[in-house]
Amino acid sequence: MNTLLFLLQKEYRQIFRNPTLLRMILAIPVIQLTILPLAADFEIKNINVAIVDYDRSTYSRDLVHKIESSGYFVLVDYNGDPKASFGYLESDEADVIIEIPEGFERNLVRENHEELFLSINAINGTKANVGGGYLSQVIQDFNQEIRADWVFRKPNKRSAIAEMVTINRFNPLLNYQFFMVPGILAILVTMIGAYMCALNIVKEKEVGTIEQINVTPVKKHLFILGKLIPFWTIGVFVFSIGLFLVARLVYGIIPVGNVLLLYAYLSLYLIAVLGVGLLVSTYSQTQQQAMSLAFFFMMIFILMSGLFTPIEGMPAWAKFITQLNPVTYFIEVMRMVVMKGSSFEHISRHFAIMLGFAIFFNSWAVWNYRKTS
Amino acid sequence: MNNVSLESIAKSFDASKPPAVKDVSFEVSDGELFGLIGPDGAGKTTLFRILTTLLLADEGKAKVAGCDVVKDYKQIRKEVGYMPGKFSLYQDLSVEENLNFFATLFGTTVMENYDLIKDIYVQLEPFKTRRAGKLSGGMKQKLALCCALIHRPKVLFLDEPTTGVDAVSRWEFWEMLKRLKTEGITILVSTPYMDEASLCEKIALIQEGRIMSIDTPMAITAAFPKELFAIKAENMSQLLNSLRDNELVQSVNAFGEYHHITLVKDSGTPDAFTDRLPMAIEWKTIEPTIEDCFIHMMSA
Numbered sequence: 081m082n083t084l085l086f087l088l089q090k091e092y093r094q095i096f097r098n099p100t101l102l103r104m105i106l107a108i109p110v111i112q113l114t115i116l117p118l119a120a121d122f123e124i125k126n127i128n129v130a131i132v133d134y135d136r137s138t139y140s141r142d143l144v145h146k147i148e149s150s151g152y153f154v155l156v157d158y159n160g161d162p163k164a165s166f167g168y169l170e171s172d173e174a175d176v177i178i179e180i181p182e183g184f185e186r187n188l189v190r191e192n193h194e195e196l197f198l199s200i201n202a203i204n205g206t207k208a209n210v211g212g213g214y215l216s217q218v219i220q221d222f223n224q225e226i227r228a229d230w231v232f233r234k235p236n237k238r239s240a241i242a243e244m245v246t247i248n249r250f251n252p253l254l255n256y257q258f259f260m261v262p263g264i265l266a267i268l269v270t271m272i273g274a275y276m277c278a279l280n281i282v283k284e285k286e287v288g289t290i291e292q293i294n295v296t297p298v299k300k301h302l303f304i305l306g307k308l309i310p311f312w313t314i315g316v317f318v319f320s321i322g323l324f325l326v327a328r329l330v331y332g333i334i335p336v337g338n339v340l341l342l343y344a345y346l347s348l349y350l351i352a353v354l355g356v357g358l359l360v361s362t363y364s365q366t367q368q369q370a371m372s373l374a375f376f377f378m379m380i381f382i383l384m385s386g387l388f389t390p391i392e393g394m395p396a397w398a399k400f401i402t403q404l405n406p407v408t409y410f411i412e413v414m415r416m417v418v419m420k421g422s423s424f425e426h427i428s429r430h431f432a433i434m435l436g437f438a439i440f441f442n443s444w445a446v447w448n449y450r451k452t453s
Numbered sequence: 454m455n456n457v458s459l460e461s462i463a464k465s466f467d468a469s470k471p472p473a474v475k476d477v478s479f480e481v482s483d484g485e486l487f488g489l490i491g492p493d494g495a496g497k498t499t500l501f502r503i504l505t506t507l508l509l510a511d512e513g514k515a516k517v518a519g520c521d522v523v524k525d526y527k528q529i530r531k532e533v534g535y536m537p538g539k540f541s542l543y544q545d546l547s548v549e550e551n552l553n554f555f556a557t558l559f560g561t562t563v564m565e566n567y568d569l570i571k572d573i574y575v576q577l578e579p580f581k582t583r584r585a586g587k588l589s590g591g592m593k594q595k596l597a598l599c600c601a602l603i604h605r606p607k608v609l610f611l612d613e614p615t616t617g618v619d620a621v622s623r624w625e626f627w628e629m630l631k632r633l634k635t636e637g638i639t640i641l642v643s644t645p646y647m648d649e650a651s652l653c654e655k656i657a658l659i660q661e662g663r664i665m666s667i668d669t670p671m672a673i674t675a676a677f678p679k680e681l682f683a684i685k686a687e688n689m690s691q692l693l694n695s696l697r698d699n700e701l702v703q704s705v706n707a708f709g710e711y712h713h714i715t716l717v718k719d720s721g722t723p724d725a726f727t728d729r730l731p732m733a734i735e736w737k738t739i740e741p742t743i744e745d746c747f748i749h750m751m752s753a
Contacts, residue, residue: 086557090546097545288541292600295505295535296558297527 083298087306095310101276105314108268109322114330117260120388127211130157130165130174137185139226146222147178152214166199175201176211188226250336250419257331262414263387265322269315269346270353270381270407275374277311277357282370285361304446308354315350316343336421342414345427348434349410355441356406362448381407406437457481457504457608457641462513464499473499474662477513481641481655486634488653489643490743496662497643498538501612504641505535518607518639531559534606538613538643540593544586548577548596551585552603559604569636570599573629591622598629609633611642615649627652647744658747665750670743677741677749679703682723683711686734701726706748713745 095101129147133140148155156174157165168174179197187194198215202208251258284290293303323342327333335342356377364370384398385407391399402408409430416422424431458480465472474496481487489497502508504517506526515522518532542551552574556563567574573595580588585596594614601609611630615623627649630640642653650656650670657667666673686692693712696705703715714723723736741749 083558083560086554090543090550090554093550094543094545287544288537288539289543291507291537292535292541292555293558294507295530295533296555297530297560298558 084302084305087298087302088309091306091310095314105272105318106321108272109265109318110326112268113261113265113322113326116264117257117331120260120264121256124207124210124214125152127153127176127207127214128156128168128174129153129176129178129215130168131155131159131178131180132162132165133158133180134182135180135184139185139188140180142226143180143219143222147215147218150214150218152211169199169201172201175207176215178215258333258419259415260387261327261331261333262418263385263411265319265327266407266410266414267382267385267387268322269319269350270410271378272318273311273315273350273353274357274360274378275371276314277307277354278360278364278370278374279367280311281307281358281361282364282367285364286366300450301446304358304449308351308358311354311357312347312350315353316346319343319346333418335418337417337423341424341427342417345410345413345417345431345434348431348438349406352406352434352438352441355438355445358445359441359448362445381405384408385411387411406434409433409437456483456485456516456518456639457487458516459500459504460514462500462503462510462515464503464508464510464512472511472662474503477659477662477664479657479664479667481639484634484637484639486630486640486642486652486654488650488656489641489659490645490647490650490656490747491643491659492645494661495659497659498612499662500659501535501610501641501643505533505610506530531604532607534601534604534609536597536601536609536611536614538616540597542585542593542597542600545584547582547584548588549581551596552599555600556603561604563603566603566605569605569633570602572632573599573602591618594618594622594626598626602633606638608639608641611640613643613645615644615646623649647742647747650743656743658743658750660747660751666746673743673746674741677746679715679719681739681741681745682714682716682736683708683739684714684723684734684736685711686730686732688732692730692732692734695730699726699729704749704752706745708744711739713739715749 131144131147133144144155144158147153153176157168159165162179165174165177165179169177177199179199181195181197184194184196196219198212200208200212248254281290284293323335323339357374360370360373360377364373380401384402384405386402387407391402391408394402413422413427413430416427460478462477463472463475465475477496477500489500491497499508503510504515504522506522506529509523517529520526520528520532522529543554546554552563556566563570577592577595577599580592585593588596598611598614601611615626618626623646630642630652634640644650653670655667655669656673658665658673666676668676684692684696689707689712693705693707696702696712696714701717701721703717705712705714716723716725718725722738723734727734727736
């Protein structure tokens with residue numbers, strides 16, 4: 081026990097003497113968590129739209145007003161020349177071109193039917209999809225309004241309108257950041273845990289100090305504990321700064337669920353992640369190797385975790401990989417507890433799986449560590 | 454029981470290459486200052502790593518302080534001190550912190566064994582709050598020695614302790630080893646410098662993983678089979694070439710100011726061929742050094 085205390089004392093001393101490391105521990109949660117969610121915002125605003133109006137009637141102007149006032153669109157041109165408008169699409173000045181055909185109002189009133197032509201720049205699929213979706217909604221609204229208008233004018237000619245009412249549960253304002261921030265925080269904690277732990281151990285190998293330790297009677301498990309505990313505390317520290325300082329003050333995210341439950345899961349999760357770091361260190365002789373190996377795993381962990389793209393939309397084999405990724409479970413738990421307020425019984429499966437990961441990675445690492453030295 | 458013994462130790466790292474050490478056997482008695490002498494890549498570090506339980510030998514048995522290096526490795530780790538060839542203490546910890554840290558790992562304190570390291574530590578004391586990485590080469594080496602001694606080991610392994618250290622510090626270091634010997638510590642030291650061999654009580658000459666000879670330095674030089682001559686002339690490189698072409702000369706080696714030669718005939722002297730050389734020479738009979746013996750054995 082005494083030996084462990086001295087090992088820890090030495091480790092903390094080295095950490096506190098490493099200014100770069102200290103700055104990273106502070107800068108990662110504060111700066112990255114402030115910047116990244118803004119970049120990972122899928123909400124699309126300021127869609128540039130050019131309108132070619134051949135009709136120039138009251139209805140067509142009403143429609144243009146409605147599009148303009150929705151807040152999502154910026155009108156870059158309004159004219160009657162189709163060639164000029166298509167040029168906007170080519171030069172990337174407009175994302176959408178709307179063509180209102182001649183006789184729009186007349187046909188709508190007489191034949192109760194008219195077609196609009198939308199031309200969308202689909203290089204950015206997401207933007208095209210979302211922009212097209214917004215636009216359809218605006219046009220549908222417009223449609224309903226004029227119908228209601230007619231019903232009001234001719235009360236005997238009633239037409240039934242079924243309206244859909246949607247309530248957004250758990251994130252009423254559809255704030256994208258509420259969804260991204262907890263997920264990104266989970267990733268940051270993962271990177272810090274795995275990278276720092278792996279690099280620190282490999283540095284001892286590189287410098288040769290690990291040999292100097294190996295010729296002493298220090299037990300292997302004490303040495304490993306002496307490495308894991310400091311990085312476990314750093315992980316908890318980074319998480320706390322991210323949760324209480326950045327998420328709360330910058331984004332106004334206050335976990336709906338129990339914070340202690342979140343910390344309980346974090347504790348277990350960090351053990352699993354540090355196990356990955358330890359494992360990487362047992363397979364690397366130099367910090368460069370460790371860095372490349374950790375980078376390889378991190379890319380998979382991040383992109384296959386459901387952070388940016390929903391897992392439900394992935395093909396079956398990719399879904400299978402996400403199930404083998406510990407980050408997936410932590411992001412899920414973060415979102416469940418922070419946004420939905422899930423309690424222990426809802427995430428007990430996640431606890432069990434993470435316990436499995438922790439045992440698996442650490443046993444593998446310790447087994448390989450024994451074998452090589 | 455502070456002795457060390459090896460019995461046909463062999464180790465190879467890559468099956469396609471010749472083994473790092475092969476069939477190495479020798480014994481070091483209690484309290485002896487034993488030198489492992491050989492060039493870079495001869496297998497000195499491999500042997501030390503096997504004896505300090507950092508590496509498992511493929512074949513053979515070895516005992517350190519009465520304990521088997523495989524079965525009783527835990528006991529050995531309590532009783533040996535190891536100073537690797539490369540400085541491997543914590544560069545970001547101070548002199549004092551390094552020393553205290555290693556003392557606690559061995560379950561002891563600096564004060565308990567202070568008398569053993571006192572002579573060395575007094576030179577380090579002015580820098581005790583300095584980070585180990587910021588020490589000069591000689592100071593680093595002294596600190597490493599202190600850390601290897603802090604638990605009063607029975608056997609001390611020093612892997613090339615004087616490599617990269619200036620001449621004055623090298624002799625100081627050997628003085629320190631002699632003092633440690635009086636404490637009854639068995640010391641194994643490896644070095645590529647042949648001139649240090651005569652400072653050991655017993656030496657093993659090692660080359661390409663095999664031991665060529667084990668004896669006291671005196672006995673090894675005495676066993677040199679021929680009479681040895683040192684020859685000097687104005688133009689040394691011309692002399693070297695003409696000596697090599699001379700059929701009376703058995704071996705020629707450049708040794709700084711002189712060329713060392715042995716002759717084919719046992720009773721001859723260089724006078725026998727001075728008239729056949731293109732220049733005037735100066736010669737004398739000399740006592741062979743360890744280096745002469747080493748070169749002789751290598752070519753044999």
